[in-house]
Amino acid sequence: VRTERLLVTGRVGQxxxxxxxxxxxxxxxxxxxxxxxxxxxxxxxWSRMLAVADSSWPSVKLDDQDNQVAAKAVAAGLVxxxxxxxxxxxxxxxxxxxxxxxxxxxxxxxxAWGRQVGGYVIAADLVGYxxxxxxxWVDQARTVTLPEHGRWKSIQxxxxxxxxNWGAWCTAAHLAASRYVGDQAGVDTAIRVLKGxxxxxxxxxxxxxxTAGYDPAWSCAATPSAEYRGPGINPACTPVLDGAVVEDxxxxxxxAPLVDDTGRMYSWENLAGYLLAARLAQRxxxxxxxxxxxxxxxxxxxxxxxxxxxxxxYTVSYSTAVTLTRVYGVDFGPLPGxxxxxxxxxxxxxxx
Amino acid sequence: MATPVVTLTPxxxxxxPGDPIVVAVSAVDADNSSxxxxxxxxxxxxxxxxxxxxxDRRDTFTITSAVWERTGxxxxxxxxxxxxxxxxxxx
Numbered sequence: 265v266r267t268e269r270l271l272v273t274g275r276v277g278q279x280x281x282x283x284x285x286x287x288x289x290x291x292x293x294x295x296x297x298x299x300x301x302x303x304x305x306x307x308x309x310w311s312r313m314l315a316v317a318d319s320s321w322p323s324v325k326l327d328d329q330d331n332q333v334a335a336k337a338v339a340a341g342l343v344x345x346x347x348x349x350x351x352x353x354x355x356x357x358x359x360x361x362x363x364x365x366x367x368x369x370x371x372x373x374x375x376a377w378g379r380q381v382g383g384y385v386i387a388a389d390l391v392g393y394x395x396x397x398x399x400x401w402v403d404q405a406r407t408v409t410l411p412e413h414g415r416w417k418s419i420q421x422x423x424x425x426x427x428x429n430w431g432a433w434c435t436a437a438h439l440a441a442s443r444y445v446g447d448q449a450g451v452d453t454a455i456r457v458l459k460g461x462x463x464x465x466x467x468x469x470x471x472x473x474x475t476a477g478y479d480p481a482w483s484c485a486a487t488p489s490a491e492y493r494g495p496g497i498n499p500a501c502t503p504v505l506d507g508a509v510v511e512d513x514x515x516x517x518x519x520a521p522l523v524d525d526t527g528r529m530y531s532w533e534n535l536a537g538y539l540l541a542a543r544l545a546q547r548x549x550x551x552x553x554x555x556x557x558x559x560x561x562x563x564x565x566x567x568x569x570x571x572x573x574x575x576x577x578y579t580v581s582y583s584t585a586v587t588l589t590r591v592y593g594v595d596f597g598p599l600p601g602x603x604x605x606x607x608x609x610x611x612x613x614x615x616x
Numbered sequence: 617m618a619t620p621v622v623t624l625t626p627x628x629x630x631x632x633p634g635d636p637i638v639v640a641v642s643a644v645d646a647d648n649s650s651x652x653x654x655x656x657x658x659x660x661x662x663x664x665x666x667x668x669x670x671x672d673r674r675d676t677f678t679i680t681s682a683v684w685e686r687t688g689x690x691x692x693x694x695x696x697x698x699x700x701x702x703x704x705x706x707x
Contacts, residue, residue: 270682270684271681272700274678276620279620290704297630298630446634
């Protein structure tokens with residue numbers, strides 16, 4: 265169990281100096297220290313994760329939205345945290361240094377950063393990497409200008425203004441980074457955004473603006489795009505719309521309420537990011553995140569299950585599906601395989 | 617002289633890096649850790665009654681330092697409240 269040692273020195277009465285020791289358990293951003301220490305180092309979930317940690321990883325490229333080195337670094341970080349084997353820490357730190365070193369030539373797209381930064385931060389936390397230069401890098405990663413998109417030009421700005429899948433990954437990245445650098449105000453903001461996404465309009469919404477693909481026919485709010493402020497997951501307004509991931513199911517080329525593969529795929533992308541944010545938020549104090557707003561995440565899973573979205577069509581979504589089945593104890597059918605997502609995963613090992 | 621026992625009690629079971637922490641401090645000198653109190657009197661029938669109990673006596677403890685071992689960062693000392701407080705270091 266990861267601990268920090270506190271030394272308290274003083275004198276009892278007129279006696280000699282005495283020092284007392286307290287070993288304080290220190291949790292990880294994504295899992296409790298004692299909880300992680302109790303997880304198995306055998307079995308299929310462990311072996312799959314270990315294989316990812318041991319594999320040869322491609323080069324880091326922050327501007328490539330399909331680069332998944334961050335997820336592989338998380339695997340190595342988890343193996344190190346569980347076993348203490350130094351070589352996994354070394355491998356992670358090498359990658360983290362590459363991330364910093366290549367920022368200047370990889371600074372254009374908020375989606376690519378949002379999909380990766382959270383994973384690198386989680387990996388750094390798992391291996392206890394606190395190099396001041398890296399901490400400073402994480403701090404600025406939330407607000408650095410990423411000019412490619414016309415509207416979403418930073419992780420923070422994207423988090424604050426959309427409940428689409430870009431906002432999903434940027435919320436997770438912002439929350440991880442804020443937690444890592446000890447910015448409680450940043451943590452609080454990300455949690456308010458997450459609450460708004462789940463349906464708490466009082467928590468967040470004023471800055472949310474509809475995407476170009478927004479379709480009021482998919483929204484329980486049924487508002488025109490100029491008035492759409494959320495939520496990200498529909499409340500139970502009708503049996504058909506209940507749980508729809510509004511912005512991304514609307515990517516379907518079909519007319520509501522018919523969902524196509526594009527709508528299903530983007531809905532899973534959306535849930536992957538916000539469920540990672542939820543995992544981080546729960547450890548940051550948002551204890552009832554999975555029950556919030558009538559268990560919004562569960563209703564989203566149910567929506568996808570009754571609209572041909574279970575199992576997900578892409579392996580990158582399997583770990584998200586595992587989270588939903590483990591958290592809610594629901595079973596929408598077997599998953600045909602397993603893999604990590606954009607920057608996280610191993611949920612079958614983390615949530616046995 | 618027996619070694620005094622100093623007990624540190626954190627306010628939570630576990631923490632994350634950066635979390636605030638408050639640790640209560642108590643100390644007992646094993647040589648004189650309790651006092652026996654004896655109360656004597658007479659009940660309503662005129663019988664003599666004696667009641668005895670032991671009271672733990674917490675010794676005074678002057679905290680001179682409180683510091684995280686790895687980082688060397690000090691915690692604030694509240695001598696009157698017998699506690700120390702600060703933030704959990706980032707691991």
